Amino acid sequence: MNDPEAALRRLAEVTRSYPDRLAEAREQVAGLRDQQVSGESPDGEVTATADGEGTVTGVRFSATALRRLDTVSLGEQAAAAINGALDAAERRRADAAGATGLERALDDVLDNLNYRLDGIVSRLADVERTLEP
Numbered sequence: 001m002n003d004p005e006a007a008l009r010r011l012a013e014v015t016r017s018y019p020d021r022l023a024e025a026r027e028q029v030a031g032l033r034d035q036q037v038s039g040e041s042p043d044g045e046v047t048a049t050a051d052g053e054g055t056v057t058g059v060r061f062s063a064t065a066l067r068r069l070d071t072v073s074l075g076e077q078a079a080a081a082i083n084g085a086l087d088a089a090e091r092r093r094a095d096a097a098g099a100t101g102l103e104r105a106l107d108d109v110l111d112n113l114n115y116r117l118d119g120i121v122s123r124l125a126d127v128e129r130t131l132e133p
Contacts, residue, residue, distance in 0.1 A: 035092060048060075
């Protein structure tokens, strides 16, 4: 995008579509509450679930884990499973937030516009210097 006019048109387009894209993003984020993700301990003996917002909704221990592991090891396995579920929820939130790409598109347009405007200001300063007595 080398044309400042094209950058301005893109900015106008992004600005016009902002309300619709924002509403879409809000719907996606609101829907995260209804989505379930899970994480599992490295040994597969503990599973944790969370909703898409990152609230842990359950932890399941296998019977063998409860009998086989000491409390420290069981806690470590539970922490790993819970962290896995929370990581999955974070990825889900990031996917939902990035689905519209609104912020990224706006940043790209503004960065390009600023770059082009800096060049114009620099050229105007050069012209001004040549006109000075």
